[in-house]
Structure formats: C-alpha cells, structure tokens
Amino acid sequence: MHNILLSSFLVLLHTYLHITGSSASPTSNGKSKLGLSTDDFVCNGEYVSSSIVRQSIDAAWKALFTTQPNDVYVNHVEDTRIFGGTSKTLFSGPIPIHGDYGLPDEGFKTIARVVFDFQRHLVGIITIHKNGVRHCREIIGASNPASFDANLHDLLGYKCANEVFDYRYVASSYTEAYNELSNGSIRPGGYPKIIDRPGSPHGAQFSWPLLPYSKLYNHGDATYNEFISFTDSIETLSVYYTDNYREHICPAIWTNKTPALSNPDFLMKHYRAPESSDSLIHCHGKSFEPHFVADNIKIAKRAHEFRSKHKLDLLFPEPIGDESASPGQSNWLWPLRIQEDFHQVRQRSIEYFLVLDGSFEFVGVFSFENKNYSPCLSEGSKNLSHDMPQDYLPQ
Structure with missing residues (x-):
C-alpha cells in the first residue's frame, strides 16, 4: 500500500510541476554573470545552502591575502579535469560538511571544497574521496523554472522557508494521516485536523503536522510549523508552513542526476582562458x-x-x-x-x-x-x- 501511494505521489508531482512551471516558484536569490543561480547544493547527502557557499568563497578569497603560499586553507586548482580541463585560473577553499569532521568514507576523511575563479565567481563544489573527486549536485526547483523530469532529476523534497523535508517523509506522513482517518474519528484539537481554506478548490481539508526532527536541513534561527493538507486522496496533497498566522506553500525541489557544472561542453565554453602565444x-x-x-x-x-x-x-x-x-x-x-x-x-x-x-x-x-x-x-x-x-x- 505504501509503495503504491508513493508511486502515485511521484506521478502526481511530475504532472503538477509540468503544469505549474515557474509560476509556483519564487525568484532566485542571485545569479552569476554566466546565468548560473548560486543556489543550494547536496554534498554527500548533506544540504548546503547558498549562503554557506558564498561565505566559504569569501573566506577563501580573503585567505589569498592573509595566509602563506603553502597554507592549506586556499589552493590553486591545477588538476581541472573534473572541470572539463579548463585553463581558467581556479582556486578552492573548504566548505563545511559533516565529512570534514571525520565521518568515514571508505576509511578516508571526506573533504569538501568550493571552487571559484579569480573574479570570485562560483565554479562548483566538490567532495574529495579516496577513490576520486565528485561534484556536489545543484538544487533546482525552488528558484529555477525548469520542469521536473524523472529521467534527468532526483526529487529531494520540499523547501519550507529555510527548512527542507524529504519527499519520502512527506509521502509517509500522508500515509499515516490517511490511515488515521480510515481507522478512527478525529479528536477535537487533534490530528488529522479539519481546516477551512477559503479559495481552495478542494474546500475544507485535513491537516497533518510534519515533525521538526524529520528535517533534512535547517539554516538560521527561525522555526516554523509545517503541515501537509489534503481532502480524500493524494492528488489533493500540498505542503505548507505558517508564519505570523499566514500560510505559505512549500515548493518541491530536486537535483540533477548529473551535475550541470560537470558538463565539459559548458565548462569549455565558459571557463576556457584565451589562447596565448607567450612562453611558459x-x-x-x-x-x-x-x-x-x-x-x-x-x-x-x-x-x-x-x-x-x-x-x-x-x-x-x-x-x-x-x-x-x-x-x-x-x-x-x-x-x-x-x-x-x-x-x-x-x-x-x-x-x-x-x-x-x-x-x-x-x-x-x-x-x-x-x-x-x-x-x-x-x-x-x-x-x-x-x-x-x-x-x-x-x-
């Protein structure tokens, strides 16, 4: 039953994203001169916010002026094969993920680095493993109008302000709420709770809370109350949070199966330094x-x-x-x-x-x-x- 509901949930989401397109998405926080959104990333299963990315670039940039040349904090990236063999001058600095603090990776401490050019433009984020170097995957959806494609993308979850919930948890929450309705009556003040949402095409709906400890990511001090709402089927399900007694829809977010920044054609186009006849x-x-x-x-x-x-x-x-x-x-x-x-x-x-x-x-x-x-x-x-x-x- 759970697998059937989850499969239906994914089909519904796929259809919904193609219908709504960019209208359900807020504007991007910022784009680089190359048109790339400096958005959030997933590194080794950990959510990394755009603000952490920017702070890490700023810290590494400052280290160029304040540390000795053999200091390990900031590097010149000479091996650019993972970036299409570009000849652009690239630097890298640390970015905090749990792997930096000793989580095992085949007996090797995973290290994450943010890579940027000499103009402080983000190039990508990588994790260094015992058996190679991998790109972190960009988060798209919340600030990108591209439609979800199950062949190209992996669904991550829902972004409620500064908090993210895994889609599997959202789907299982619906299953739990639906079973509660099927097996018993609604208790006064309890859940599933009936809420009246004026203007909703579904009229009165049931609400079910999402538990705080189930968040994939929480950045900042602000906390919110998050819920799913539905009527009598998963087709009516939505995710929302409340802030100052107002409801806000939580958009779905996903990642590329193959990171866009690892595309050699893209990198050769945007990060190839001009040809020079000067000598080494x-x-x-x-x-x-x-x-x-x-x-x-x-x-x-x-x-x-x-x-x-x-x-x-x-x-x-x-x-x-x-x-x-x-x-x-x-x-x-x-x-x-x-x-x-x-x-x-x-x-x-x-x-x-x-x-x-x-x-x-x-x-x-x-x-x-x-x-x-x-x-x-x-x-x-x-x-x-x-x-x-x-x-x-x-x-």
Missing part, C-alpha cells in the same frame, strides 16, 4: 602559464586597492625593497599558490612568488627555498632575474 615560465620544478601569472597580477592589484581603501592589514601583497623609498617605488611580493592534485600534499620545502614593481607591472617569478630566492626563466625570452633581498623571509 619554468620555475625549478614548476611551470606557470602566462594567463595564470596575469590573473594573479590582477588579484594582487585588486587586493592592494582594497587594502588602501579600507585601511586593512593584509599579509599580501607584501612591500619589499628599500623601506625609505618613496611610495610607488618599492616592489611587491605576491604568492603563487600551487597544488599537484586534489589528493597530494603540497611540497612545503619550496614556495613561489610573483614580484611586481611599484605600479604592479610584472617584474619576475622567483622560487624560495632554504632561505634563498632563485629567478625563474621564460622560454625563449630573457632571464627574468632582478635584485632580490636574499635575507627576506615571508612573515
């Missing part, structure tokens, strides 16, 4: 693409402008050279963060730095090892060596 910069075991250096120059300049405007104390870009020099004459030091891949620990014995002049024009790339700086070479061009303070050590 070889730096004692590492090779840096010219566009990666150019992007880091932009970040360093933006960080300096932001620091000057808001009078902040940032670690980088770090002024170097003669402290008595007039403003704009000293060079600037900026770290080039590296990462072999998502599983390897970075080598801590060597660091790489970009050196810029007082106007934030390119001077050179240097490696730092054993308290000494060594100049890096560009293929087919002059040695980029410039005078460096050999006793300088990053703080």
